[in-house]
Amino acid sequence: MEDIQRLKEKLDSHHMLEMIAAMPGHLEEGILIGRQAELKGLEQETFQNIILTGMGGSAIGGDIIRSCLGDELRIPMAVNRNYRLPGYIGKKTLVVCSSYSGNTEETIAAFHDAVKRGAKILVITTGGTLGELARENGIPLVKIKPGLPPRAALGYSVAPLLLIFFRLGLCRSFEEDLGETIIAMKRGVQKYAPTAETNPAWELARKLKDKLIIIYSGYERIEAVALRMKGQICENAKLPAYVNQFPELNHNELVGWQKPNLEYGKFAAVILKDRDDHKRTAAGAEIVSRYLADKGIEITGMQSEGESQLERMFSLIQAADFTSYYLALLNEVDPYPVGPIDYLKENLKKIN
8 A cells, every 4th residue: 555655654763563563473482482481499389379560561461461361370360550569469479570671660669569578579571670680689580672662572571471371380381372373463464564455454543543542342351452452552643542341331431422512423432352252241342332333433343363362362452553553654653752751751760
């Protein structure tokens, strides 16, 4: 498509499209990293719970793993996005400290909190302060590939941890699921490429242009995918987006669409669907979709594809990533920089 190529050459300063397309390769490399990771005695431990602490692109991998393992983990797993850990964290907790740069202040603070509580810690990072702290304290350190924005490094967040969780006896082996996911995503790269004759991600981006975007999903399976899509739209396309889950939104947010004079044509709702959604959740989503469509809201359903839960989740993640990229081009913005985040961090440094 000539429009995509022209806009890419004009706007994509750091080759974000190539980073998005490289995710299958990142998953492949992540498998090797997980196999080879030095766990320094963690394999002999018995854990009562797991918590991954991180922010932004470094935290979403934890959400995806938590959702993927929802029916398989026999101990609780949570994701912490804060400077402090919850009160239940103790010596039988596995705390995974995930920071792509290794310099995320919230994750570093949570690391110190975990050390103070005597928790068992695993660090995953490219280096930075967190990497140094892990080495100084003799804590298992999983080094991943540097040089990417954290949101483009999802494969390095997910694949190593799935391998490591298996090695720790926390879940079954996911190597076969990962292999199938990688094969499907390589096909997806062609499906969503700028040169594709029919490109669903480009068409969805055109629908979402100039809209306030709402992303709805079921709670059990793919709420993490909805959160990922929201983050990608915000960071790549430089647009606000909002997320909620069925069936909870049926009990409150649905009433918010009742205002008579609201300009409903300015909104677009993306409904993420998975074949394993609870049948009542799926039925409610269809009813809500019709209700919103009758008000003039642009509705798009996105159905996951594939056999395993992991493959289906990544089918939606890949579609959403490409959509967010094409939405950036249509908005005539460079998808790479995140100026407001840099501004916030620089100003936080000035505060003791």
